[in-house]
Amino acid sequence: MTDNLFANQSSLSESGFKAALERLQCHAKIGTPNSIYIYDLVTHHTSCCSQYSVPALLGYSDRHIDGLGPLGLAKIIYPADVQAVALHFQQLNTLASWEVISIEYRMQGANGKWCLLRSHDTPLHWSEEGFPLQVLSLVEDVTRAQQPEIELMMAAPTIL
Secondary structure, three states: OHHHHHHOOOOOOHHHHHHHHHHHHOOOOOOOOEEEEEEEOOOOEEEEEOOOOHHHHOOOOHHHHHOOOOOHHHHHEOHHHHHHHHHHHHHHHHOOOOOOEEEEEEEEOOOOOEEEEEEEEEEEEEOOOOOEEEEEEEEEEOOHHHHHHHHHHHHHHHHO
16 A cells, blocks of 8 residues: 555655654554545645545545535535634644644545544655645544444534
């Protein structure tokens, strides 16, 4: 899997890529479905990903995601989580080379059910000024592992 990701990134050293991947893997739960991808902070697009993209992890086809328009995946983030996800993406621009940041948020699967995702992100490629240009991300579907917590989270807005 790392060979496929690395093959698409000619500007990265293999050792730098592997170091970034190791930083993420120590945060991941073994056995959870996941997606590893490189996100370009300049173009705001995924430049390449592992076998499963985040939409595929949620059961969506590329055609369905394209049909969501300019907001794309943001449309299927649980409304109460949108602000936290936006702040997380802003933090990516300020990460040091050794940092890993993580966030949990909900996204709606193609089946209409809400999934709990955990994203771990670390810088991969920097500008000459030292700002991250690309981040390596590992997104895990932790829905099954945390089903009781999810049910409480989903019920919380109705309790208040």
